[in-house]
Each structure stands twice: as structure tokens, then as C-alpha cells.
Amino acid sequence: MAKRIDAKNVDIYYGAFHAVQDVSLTVEPRTVTAFIGPSGCGKSTFLRTLNRMHEVIPGAHVTGSVQLDGTDLYAPGVDPVAVRRVVGMVFQRPNPFPSMSIFDNVASGLRLNGVKNKGVLSDAVERSLMAANLWNEVKDRLGRAGMGLSGGQQQRLCIARAIAVEPQVLLMDEPCSALDPISTLAIEDLINQLKESFTVVIVTHNMQQAARVSDQTAFFNLAAQGKPGRLIEVGTTETIFSNPTEKATEDYITGRFG
Amino acid sequence: MTDTTRRAGDESRSGTVEAVADPLAHTPVGAPVHETGAVDDPAFRTPEAADPALSPVHDAVTSHSPTQVVEEHRWAARAVSLARPAQASPTEPPAERAGTGVKLATISRTGDLVFGGITRGTAVLLVLLVAFVGIFLLALALPSIRADHDSFLFSRSWQVSGDLRFGILGLLWTTVLSSLVALVIAVPVAVGVALSLTQYLPRRVAGPVAFLVDLLAAVPSIIYGLWGLIVFGPFIAPVGTWIAGVLGFVPLFRPVSDPKSTVFVAGIVLAIMILPIITAISRNVFEQTPRDQVEAALALGATRWEVIRTSVLPYGRSGVISASMLGLGRALGETIAVLIILSQPAPGSPFTSSIFAGGETFASKIANNASEFDTPSKTGAYIAAGLVLFVVTFVVNALARVVAERGVK
Amino acid sequence: MATATTSDTTEAQLSFRRPSGARTVKNALATVYVGVATLLALIPLVWVLWTVVSKGARLVFSSTWWLESQRGITPRREGGGAYHAIVGTLEIGLICAVIAVPLGVLGAIFLVEYARGTRAARVVSFTVDILSGIPSIVAALFVYALVITILGFGRSAVAVALSLVLLMLPVVLRSTEEMLKLVPDSLREASYALGVPKWKTILQVVIPTSFGGISTGVMLGLARVMGETAPLLILVSYAVGINFSPTSATMGSLPTMINAGRDVAPGLPGYDRTWAAALTLIIIVMLLNLVARGIARATKLKEK
Numbered sequence: 013m014a015k016r017i018d019a020k021n022v023d024i025y026y027g028a029f030h031a032v033q034d035v036s037l038t039v040e041p042r043t044v045t046a047f048i049g050p051s052g053c054g055k056s057t058f059l060r061t062l063n064r065m066h067e068v069i070p071g072a073h074v075t076g077s078v079q080l081d082g083t084d085l086y087a088p089g090v091d092p093v094a095v096r097r098v099v100g101m102v103f104q105r106p107n108p109f110p111s112m113s114i115f116d117n118v119a120s121g122l123r124l125n126g127v128k129n130k131g132v133l134s135d136a137v138e139r140s141l142m143a144a145n146l147w148n149e150v151k152d153r154l155g156r157a158g159m160g161l162s163g164g165q166q167q168r169l170c171i172a173r174a175i176a177v178e179p180q181v182l183l184m185d186e187p188c189s190a191l192d193p194i195s196t197l198a199i200e201d202l203i204n205q206l207k208e209s210f211t212v213v214i215v216t217h218n219m220q221q222a223a224r225v226s227d228q229t230a231f232f233n234l235a236a237q238g239k240p241g242r243l244i245e246v247g248t249t250e251t252i253f254s255n256p257t258e259k260a261t262e263d264y265i266t267g268r269f270g
Numbered sequence: 271m272t273d274t275t276r277r278a279g280d281e282s283r284s285g286t287v288e289a290v291a292d293p294l295a296h297t298p299v300g301a302p303v304h305e306t307g308a309v310d311d312p313a314f315r316t317p318e319a320a321d322p323a324l325s326p327v328h329d330a331v332t333s334h335s336p337t338q339v340v341e342e343h344r345w346a347a348r349a350v351s352l353a354r355p356a357q358a359s360p361t362e363p364p365a366e367r368a369g370t371g372v373k374l375a376t377i378s379r380t381g382d383l384v385f386g387g388i389t390r391g392t393a394v395l396l397v398l399l400v401a402f403v404g405i406f407l408l409a410l411a412l413p414s415i416r417a418d419h420d421s422f423l424f425s426r427s428w429q430v431s432g433d434l435r436f437g438i439l440g441l442l443w444t445t446v447l448s449s450l451v452a453l454v455i456a457v458p459v460a461v462g463v464a465l466s467l468t469q470y471l472p473r474r475v476a477g478p479v480a481f482l483v484d485l486l487a488a489v490p491s492i493i494y495g496l497w498g499l500i501v502f503g504p505f506i507a508p509v510g511t512w513i514a515g516v517l518g519f520v521p522l523f524r525p526v527s528d529p530k531s532t533v534f535v536a537g538i539v540l541a542i543m544i545l546p547i548i549t550a551i552s553r554n555v556f557e558q559t560p561r562d563q564v565e566a567a568l569a570l571g572a573t574r575w576e577v578i579r580t581s582v583l584p585y586g587r588s589g590v591i592s593a594s595m596l597g598l599g600r601a602l603g604e605t606i607a608v609l610i611i612l613s614q615p616a617p618g619s620p621f622t623s624s625i626f627a628g629g630e631t632f633a634s635k636i637a638n639n640a641s642e643f644d645t646p647s648k649t650g651a652y653i654a655a656g657l658v659l660f661v662v663t664f665v666v667n668a669l670a671r672v673v674a675e676r677g678v679k
Numbered sequence: 680m681a682t683a684t685t686s687d688t689t690e691a692q693l694s695f696r697r698p699s700g701a702r703t704v705k706n707a708l709a710t711v712y713v714g715v716a717t718l719l720a721l722i723p724l725v726w727v728l729w730t731v732v733s734k735g736a737r738l739v740f741s742s743t744w745w746l747e748s749q750r751g752i753t754p755r756r757e758g759g760g761a762y763h764a765i766v767g768t769l770e771i772g773l774i775c776a777v778i779a780v781p782l783g784v785l786g787a788i789f790l791v792e793y794a795r796g797t798r799a800a801r802v803v804s805f806t807v808d809i810l811s812g813i814p815s816i817v818a819a820l821f822v823y824a825l826v827i828t829i830l831g832f833g834r835s836a837v838a839v840a841l842s843l844v845l846l847m848l849p850v851v852l853r854s855t856e857e858m859l860k861l862v863p864d865s866l867r868e869a870s871y872a873l874g875v876p877k878w879k880t881i882l883q884v885v886i887p888t889s890f891g892g893i894s895t896g897v898m899l900g901l902a903r904v905m906g907e908t909a910p911l912l913i914l915v916s917y918a919v920g921i922n923f924s925p926t927s928a929t930m931g932s933l934p935t936m937i938n939a940g941r942d943v944a945p946g947l948p949g950y951d952r953t954w955a956a957a958l959t960l961i962i963i964v965m966l967l968n969l970v971a972r973g974i975a976r977a978t979k980l981k982e983k
Binding site for chain 2: 703708726785848902937938961965
């Protein structure tokens with residue numbers, strides 16, 4: 013588990029609209045990288061190209077390459093479904109499947125990809141729930157509906173679901189923005205643990221969160237209204253927050269805009 | 271402290287920050303930064319409170335101008351350094367692409383191809399089916415219409431064996447008349463019920479009452495027909511006779527047939543059948559009257575009726591019209607209730623426009639003569655009648671939709 | 680607006696004058712009108728149900744009613760039941776559902792999952808609108824002309840079921856479409872992000888999530904077509920005996936049993952049986968309606 017991501021000259025288009033321009037960055041294995049920037053600057057859009065989720069929208073396409081340890085995810089013949097089995101994603105609003113119990117939710121990735129063996133599924137569910145720091149809270153009610161949990165618990169359930177399929181990379185799109193502060197803290201602690209096994213990329217609009225949680229930070233911004241989003245600067249979190257190279261980065265960090 | 275010393279010697283900072291780099295070296299112990307932190311983000315505060323190691327090295331009280339801004343800055347950097355004591359230095363150049371690559375599974379496309387194919391195929395099938403129904407019916411009806419010796423639209427006779435002589439005028443009249451009678455009765459009642467449900471009745475009562483009115487729609491039409499024939503017809507016949515007695519000089523109200531089996535009776539039963547749909551839609555529309563319009567009227571001291579008259583009804587007008595047209599469409603297509611109740615006029619009887627006469631609608635005519643569909647030309651005549659009904663119903667339903675859409679504010 | 684009174688007393692100044700007489704009268708009249716309308720709406724339901732129940736209850740609550748047919752029974756003779764008609768109604772409804780439900784659900788899946796917003800969806804949607812506007816007699820006539828006149832098959836229960844499909848399909852399709860649209864996109868995204876292909880996402884996430892609503896739509900559609908008489912009049916002949924072969928030319932059903940007995944004079948046993956058949960039909964239809972509503976309430980998708 014935990015591979016390295018190399019994105020080179022990635023441009024993202026929705027039909028004719030140029031959404032994100034020329035992004036190149038590297039994410040080392042077993043680190044946490046945070047994408048920060050003002051709303052609408054392309055950070056979520058770019059995140060979604062790392063597991064080809066943007067292709068769910070008709071007309072979206074990408075030029076450039078994204079490599080996972082040297083394997084190009086956009087090579088001809090590569091099925092996006094295959095990519096998503098190795099690059100997992102957690103979303104902004106917790107979205108457990110309402111028609112399934114807690115157990116079934118966590119097992120869903122495995123089940124829907126053909127795993128039937130009950131023993132294997134049980135082990136995977138227990139392992140994932142423990143890794144998501146949710147096991148103790150739900151171990152006695154695995155058969156109950158996933159929707160009955162609190163927001164923070166639901167999000168941890170979604171994280172457990174994502175890691176149950178043992179992806180190489182875990183993408184998180186503003187995972188805490190719909191949660192209260194206590195739950196947010198719990199998830200941030202969890203991210204710190206998760207990075208021992210996964211490569212994590214997290215989009216956040218909360219700079220302090222990025223500072224707390226990530227090793228590397230990438231700052232995205234729009235050049236101007238109507239222009240594509242761009243990667244302005246990427247570097248270690250310490251550097252970005254204390255010693256950024258670009259003025260725009262510093263302006264954003266210091267709160268002059270955003 | 272690594273970062274502060276580093277920062278102090280850092281050349282590449284912007285002027286503002288550099289200016290405050292010096293005082294960092296001997297910062298007095300002051301209040302923890304979160305009290306002057308620029309952001310109110312609670313997430314920003316919590317770790318501070320939780321972590322005693324983050325003690326107040328940074329001072330909030332320096333008097334430099336971009337104070338808050340710098341504090342945030344330094345706090346953030348400090349948080350990073352403390353949270354990550356022994357991190358491998360990320361300044362190592364990522365030169366080695368020593369990755370082993372990722373095994374991307376080959377996904378079988380069959381599932382998507384098969385299922386997508388079935389789904390798209392069904393959609394195509396539906397379109398073809400409807401097109402086929404239309405074309406087929408036209409193909410059968412047109413020859414009969416062309417072979418018709420009478421005028422299709424204006425003749426009242428119906429002779430389909432031997433020479434075709436048929437016209438739909440009588441059918442059209444009875445169908446439209448019975449549906450209009452139903453509409454005239456149902457719409458005022460439906461609007462009244464809808465107002466009662468939304469403006470008058472308390473919630474707890476409105477629920478069950480609405481349920482009961484909706485239940486009217488669940489009763490199959492043959493039961494309405496049976497009830498109309500055996501129970502209601504005889505009951506309401508005297509009323510019909512009385513009206514005919516009073517207004518009989520008007521051709522519309524001239525008594526013609528057995529008062530139990532007239533368009534009048536059928537119209538009332540149809541009204542009962544279309545009441546639920548008009549009520550349900552009107553209720554929906556009235557419920558959506560913008561609160562501020564209602565409250566404006568109330569604030570002016572209006573009585574409840576005045577509120578309704580000035581706010582609810584004008585807002586809901588297009589919705590009620592649309593609902594009425596849908597009800598009309600339903601009444602036009604009703605077969606069995608009308609068939610059972612209406613007395614069939616003897617062939618060759620003179621035309622009467624009265625509601626106190628029997629008659630046949632498009633639907634009942636077709637249903638009554640099911641035994642006659644043996645040759646294509648005969649069947650074609652009946653299909654022609656059915657097509658007229660279909661077209662009229664379709665136009666009414668389409669108009670209802672247009673009115674509903676255009677009226678929505 | 681309260682108009683100032685001529686009285687100078689504190690009471691008059693403090694109490695708000697009632698609106699003018701004319702306005703009060705109009706308000707009262709409106710209230711009366713609305714009340715009368717509500718009564719007028721409720722009376723027929725109570726009347727019809729009361730009639731059917733009072734005339735039909737005796738027979739319906741006997742066991743022979745549910746177990747015997749009308750073979751050998753004339754309107755003047757007591758006896759027999761509605762078994763042939765009940766099973767006939769259910770059988771025809773079942774055949775219709777077996778065809779209409781898959782077509783309706785697949786059509787709805789096309790509109791929501793594959794073609795949302797495209798021109799193809801608009802065309803299909805318009806087509807379904809046309810279909811939903813076909814009067815039942817025209818649908819029956821179509822099947823007659825095609826299956827019996829042109830293709831030469833005889834009358835049969837299958838023909839009835841086919842025309843009922845034309846009536847039930849749009850109902851199932853539209854309600855399924857509404858239910859599928861209620862499923863939030865975030866659920867689909869979560870499934871895609873796990874590497875689940877689209878077809879499995881639809882079958883194993885979207886449909887189970889909306890299953891309650893889809894069932895409700897199916898039951899309401901069934902309740903509607905089970906009461907349709909026009910196709911039964913034209914496309915099959917009423918049988919008094921038990922005949923469950925779908926391809927034979929005769930089959931009993933509740934609506935046609937009622938229709939066959941509608942002219943029997945009161946006082947004759949046949950009269951009571953007609954009303955009992957009516958009650959039976961209402962029971963079946965109402966049961967379907969209530970179960971549908973129950974399912975709808977139990978499985979309502981909670982809004983976040």
C-alpha cells in the first residue's frame with residue numbers, strides 16, 4: 013500500500029471550458045498532502061482527476077499524465093473503474109449507503125467487487141473499522157443501519173468503507189467541513205494514523221487544518237475571474253506557512269484574501 | 271527553536287515580515303495567541319486548548335502593525351513544528367522513481383454493456399411502441415373515414431354494416447356535455463374542499479379528510495357505475511324531473527328520457543369521480559401560496575375570506591385551471607360508469623341537446639359494440655371514433671400542462 | 680382596517696372594532712360555502728362505501744364466496760361464490776405487472792441514470808406522456824385491432840393484460856422516475872469511488888435505496904388497472920366457471936361479474952351477489968392502496 017503520485021502538466025477541461033491549467037506535483041508515499049486555496053480555484057477538481065472521478069461528468073477530460081509509482085492512470089486502455097479501486101475517496105458530506113447496515117456499508121466495496129467469503133469480509137470490516145477508530149463504538153451494532161450514527165461517526169464509517177478495499181492512495185475532499193469541531197479533531201487524529209499505511213491527499217478550505225495535518229501543502233488559485241485555476245506553489249507545510257515563495261501564497265496564508 | 275532562528279536569518283521574505291523577524295528573538299511571554307487570533311474558527315482554538323506543549327511562546331501583545339496576521343502565521347508554523355517532531359525532511363530531492371508500479375485490474379465491460387444495452391433498448395422500445403400504436407390506429411381508421419358516405423364530423427347516424435355511414439357528432443355532443451356537467455359541479459366543490467383543507471381545517475383534521483377525499487379516486491369506476499345505476503339514479507331522478515319541469519323550455523333542460531338514465535345523472539357521477547384529482551392539485555397549489563402575501567393581507571386586518579380572495583385564489587388560479595383540465599381529461603375518457611348509467615337512444619331518434627336525455631359517448635359506443643369488430647372496415651369506424659377521443663383528451667391534457675407551467679411564478 | 684367608532688369610551692378605543700357588517704357576512708358565507716363543499720365531497724364516499732358494504736357484506740364474509748365459482752348458478756338461485764372472478768382479476772393483474780413493471784423501471788432508469796437532461800430523454804418523456812393520456816377504451820381497441828382482427832388470435836386474458844400494460848406502464852415509469860431522482864448523487868459518487876461499475880451501482884445501490892418508493896408506485900398502478908373494465912368488456916368473454924388459462928377466450932373477473940349482474944332485480948340472489956362482487960373488488964383495491972401508502976411512509980428517504 014501507499015504509492016507515490018506524480019502529476020505532470022495536467023490540464024482539466026469541462027467541454028470547451030478550461031477549468032484547471034498545467035498542474036505538476038508529486039506526492040510521496042505515506043505522507044499527507046493538503047490542497048488549499050480559495051473557493052472555486054480548482055483544488056477539488058484536480059483532486060478528482062487523481063481517481064478519474066471527474067469523468068462521471070459528461071464532457072470532462074484531462075490532458076497530461078498522472079502516475080502512480082510509474083503506472084500512468086490515463087494510459088489508453090486503462091479503465092477508470094480500475095483506477096478507483098486503487099485510489100479511494102472520502103467526500104465532504106458523509107454518505108453511507110442508506111439501504112445497508114454498518115457492516116454492509118464497510119464491506120460494500122469488497123462485496124460489490126466480487127468478494128463473497130464471509131470470513132474475509134468480517135476480517136476486513138473489523139480491520140477497517142479499527143483503523144478508522146470506529147470499531148469500539150459500533151462493534152455491538154454492526155447489523156444496524158449506517159444512517160443512525162452521528163455525523164462524525166458516519167464520516168469515519170465512510171473512511172472505513174474506503175480503506176476496506178485497501179487502496180494505495182486515499183483522497184479526501186473537505187472531509188471535515190460538514191462536521192462539528194470535536195469530530196473534526198477526531199478525523200484529523202485519524203488522518204495522522206492513516207498516513208502510516210496510505211498516501212493521503214486532502215483538500216481543505218481550512219488553512220489551520222492543513223497546517224495541523226499535512227506534510228506537504230499545495231496552494232491553488234485562480235489567475236483572474238473566468239480564468240483556469242492553477243497551482244501557484246507547492247512545498248513542505250512549514251515552508252508554505254512560514255516562508256512562501258509566491259506573493260499570492262503569502263497573501264492567502266495571511267488572510268489578505270480568500 | 272529551529273524555525274524562529276531560521277526565519278530570522280531568512281533573506282527571501284517580504285518586507286513586512288522581515289520587519290518583525292527581530293522581535294521574535296526575545297518575545298515576552300504573553301497571552302496565548304488564540305485570544306487575538308484573527309479567525310473565529312473553533313477548530314483553530316481547540317488544539318491550542320488541548321495541547322499544553324503549545325504554551326504561550328508567541329505573544330499576542332507585540333505592537334507591530336500586521337500583528338494578528340503575523341501571529342496566525344507564526345502560530346501555524348509552530349503548530350506544524352510541534353506536531354511533527356521527527357519528520358523525515360521533505361527537502362530530499364524526489365529523484366528516485368523507484369516505485370514498483372501499480373497493478374490496475376482489467377475490468378470486465380460486459381456488465382455495463384449488457385445492462386446499458388437493455389436499458390437503452392427499453393427506451394427505444396417504448397418510443398417505437400407508442401409510434402406504432404398511433405400509426406396502426408390511423409392506418410385502420412383512415413380507410414373507414416374515406417369510405418364513409420356521410421360526413422365524419424357532422425353526421426349523427428351510425429351505420430357500419432354494408433355501406434358505411436357514420437359520424438361522430440352525436441358522440442361528441444354527449445361526451446362533451448356529460449364532461450362539462452361534471453366539471454361545472456366538481457370544480458366549485460373541489461376548490462371549496464381545497465380551501466377548507468388548507469385554510470380552514472386544523473392540521474389534525476385536514477389529514478384524515480384529505481385522505482378520505484383521495485380515497486374517492488381509489489374506487490373503481492364500475493362500482494360508481496353500479497351505484498349510479500341502482501342507487502343514485504333513482505334517488506336524484508326527482509330532482510332532475512323538477513329542474514326539467516321548471517326550465518324545460520330551454521332546449522338544454524328539456525326532459526327527454528327516463529330521468530334515472532340521463533346525462534344529468536351521469537354528469538354528477540362523473541363529477542364525483544373527478545373530484546379527487548382536482549382537489550389534490552388545487553390543494554397543492556393553495557398550500558404553496560407565498561406566506562408573505564398571506565401575511566400582508568392579514569396585517570391589513572382582512573377577514574379570512576378576504577385573505578383567500580386577495581392572496582390565495584389569484585396565486586392559485588392557473589393551478590386550479592390546470593387541475594380542472596386534468597379532471598376534464600379524465601371525465602372524457604371514462605367508459606364503464608357512463609355506459610352503465612346512460613340509456614342508449616334508439617337508432618334513428620332525433621337529436622337532442624338536453625342533459626335530461628340518454629346518449630352514447632365515444633367510449634360507451636365503442637364498448638357497447640364490441641361484438642361488431644369483425645371486419646377491418648367496421649373496426650376502423652370505431653377506431654376513428656376512438657382516435658377523436660384520444661386527440662381531444664391529449665389536447666386537453668397538454669393544455670393543462672402548459673397552463674400549469676406558464677402560471678408558475 | 681378598524682374604522683374609528685363614534686364612541687369616546689376607553690373600551691371602544693381599546694377594543695378593535697369588528698369589520699363592517701358586509702364583510703363579516705361575506706366571510707361567514709365563505710365559511711359556510713367551504714363547509715358545505717367539504718360535506719358534499721365526503722358524502723358520496725360514505726354513501727358508496729355504505730351501499731356496497733351493506734349490500735355485499737353478508738356474502739363476502741362467508742367462506743363459500745371465496746372458494747366457489749358461479750358455475751351452474753342463475754340469478755334466481757342462491758349459492759356459488761366469486762372464486763373464479765377473484766382469481767381471474769388477480770391473474771390478469773399479475774400478467775400485466777410482470778410485463779409493465781420491468782419495462783417501466785428500466786425506462787425510468789434510462790431517463791434518470793443514463794440520459795438525464797439529454798434530448799433523448801425529452802423524446803422518451805414526451806412519448807410516455809402520450810401513453811399516459813390514452814383512454815382505456817382506446818388501449819383496448821388497439822389491442823383488439825392488432826391481436827384479434829389483424830393477427831387473428833381470439834379473445835383472451837392475455838389480450839386484456841396487454842392493454843392493461845399500456846395503462847400501467849406510464850404510472851410505474853413516472854413514479855419510479857421520481858423515486859430515482861430522489862436518490863442523492865453523493866451515493867452514486869460514493870459507489871463509483873469504490874471502483875464499482877455503473878450497472879452495479881444502479882442495481883445494488885440506487886435501486887435498493889429507492890425500492891420502497893418504487894414498490895409504492897407499482898402497487899398504486901396495480902390498484903388502478905385492476906378496476907379497469909373496458910378492456911375486459913372487449914377483449915375477453917365473461918366465464919361463470921373456473922377457467923384460469925390465460926389464452927382461453929373466457930375468463931371470469933370481478934368487474935365483468937359485476938357488469939353481468941347489473942340488471943338483476945333487487946330481491947333476487949343474483950342482486951346480492953353483484954354487490955358482494957363489488958365489495959370484493961373494493962376490498963382488493965383498497966388493500967393495495969393501504970399497503971402502498973404504508974410502504975411509502977415506512978421507507979421515506981429522510982432528507983439530510
